[in-house]
Amino acid sequence: MLDSLFEFIEASPSPYHAAAAAVERLVATGLVETGRSDSWSELDAAQGFVARDGGTVVAARATESVDPDRLRFSVIGAHTDSPNLRIRPLPDSGALGYRQLGVEIYGGVLLNSWLDRDLGLSGRVTVASGAGDGPRTVLWRCDRALLRVPQLAIHLDRDANDGLKLDRQQHMTPVWGLGGLSADGFREFLAEELAVEPDAVLAWDVMAHDLTPPARLGRDGEMYAAARIDSLASCHAAVEALAGLKALPDDAAAVIVLFDHEEIGSDSATGAGSPILADALERIGAALGASREQYLRAVARSLCVSADGAHAVHPNYPERHEPQHLPLLNGGPVIKTNVNVRYATDARTHARFVAACDAADVPYQIYSHRGDLPCGSTIGPITASRLGMGVVDVGSPQLSMHSARELGGCEDPAMLTAALGAFLAEG
Numbered sequence: 001m002l003d004s005l006f007e008f009i010e011a012s013p014s015p016y017h018a019a020a021a022a023v024e025r026l027v028a029t030g031l032v033e034t035g036r037s038d039s040w041s042e043l044d045a046a047q048g049f050v051a052r053d054g055g056t057v058v059a060a061r062a063t064e065s066v067d068p069d070r071l072r073f074s075v076i077g078a079h080t081d082s083p084n085l086r087i088r089p090l091p092d093s094g095a096l097g098y099r100q101l102g103v104e105i106y107g108g109v110l111l112n113s114w115l116d117r118d119l120g121l122s123g124r125v126t127v128a129s130g131a132g133d134g135p136r137t138v139l140w141r142c143d144r145a146l147l148r149v150p151q152l153a154i155h156l157d158r159d160a161n162d163g164l165k166l167d168r169q170q171h172m173t174p175v176w177g178l179g180g181l182s183a184d185g186f187r188e189f190l191a192e193e194l195a196v197e198p199d200a201v202l203a204w205d206v207m208a209h210d211l212t213p214p215a216r217l218g219r220d221g222e223m224y225a226a227a228r229i230d231s232l233a234s235c236h237a238a239v240e241a242l243a244g245l246k247a248l249p250d251d252a253a254a255v256i257v258l259f260d261h262e263e264i265g266s267d268s269a270t271g272a273g274s275p276i277l278a279d280a281l282e283r284i285g286a287a288l289g290a291s292r293e294q295y296l297r298a299v300a301r302s303l304c305v306s307a308d309g310a311h312a313v314h315p316n317y318p319e320r321h322e323p324q325h326l327p328l329l330n331g332g333p334v335i336k337t338n339v340n341v342r343y344a345t346d347a348r349t350h351a352r353f354v355a356a357c358d359a360a361d362v363p364y365q366i367y368s369h370r371g372d373l374p375c376g377s378t379i380g381p382i383t384a385s386r387l388g389m390g391v392v393d394v395g396s397p398q399l400s401m402h403s404a405r406e407l408g409g410c411e412d413p414a415m416l417t418a419a420l421g422a423f424l425a426e427g
């Protein structure tokens, strides 16, 4: 399981790559690839299907003979994006003999964690095609050490260890060469990489990634360190749960949705704030013979498990945690609760996830945020309010959330996958 997660993380330096890797894994287990703009009415629900749009994926499997009057959806949601540094549209800059690339900060980056790392680049690039054809968008990655945000030497900042201050505009611009600004810039580099003319490079969504591969960590190797554990570990568990589903329930459609743009609030065409999930569920219902009335009744019976990283207790900062709610690495999935609905869990949905953990024979833990710290959020409350569906927020415990390199427990990926699998199998 851990090797499979490591492969998934390595295949997914950008949300577009994560979505493509999820599709590839699901297609390899028999699901059919389709698109949001294709017809879903003739698809074989028992075989299952998967649609990708940018960094977002929806996949479903259901028994064809499901009674539309009893239909419900068992949904697992997660997110493909992670906080990082993204290349600006006009990135070329240089001063004092350096070549630099302008970046914009995506999401709640722990800025210090990006200092002094060897960074590659990845994302998608839209290029002009030949005469008569429209532009095409291609996935691209480069795993050479291209960029670095060099930290200031301590001799030039004697206060660095008393609270490092990093300005998002001034201090995070990576170097990527010497010689100062030249005419041969980022567009020319991309053109060379993609074997097209520079004029054919129309636009890009490109971001930096740490080149250090995932690794086991610790005296006995019981932890693992990797980039983007939040929330590729959740995406991986969702994909594995759906791919591994042996028997389909006779009244529930099993659905997973992996959204882009969670880290910036989910309001986008492919984020959890979009109609993507509601539309997909209605179309899946229609493919199973449900009317609009039957679809709306199905939603009222449905449950979404929103899977996202959870905060394990930090041994050096115990005072940052609510003393009765201290999740441990390798302690099993965490159920996240917040009465102000920063997490969407309520008593009913909480109990249903506990039943899934019991069915999978995995332990679970419970998280509640300190009262004197603002609580983060997930796609859970957004999904609940967009669809009027019950949601439970869960996730594997981890440390260093939003760092360029995070830390998890080696046992947790298999336990989360098993719990999600039991949820899909039994609802």
Ligand code: ZN
Binding pocket: 079, 230, 231, 262, 308, 309
């Ligand atoms: Zn997350």
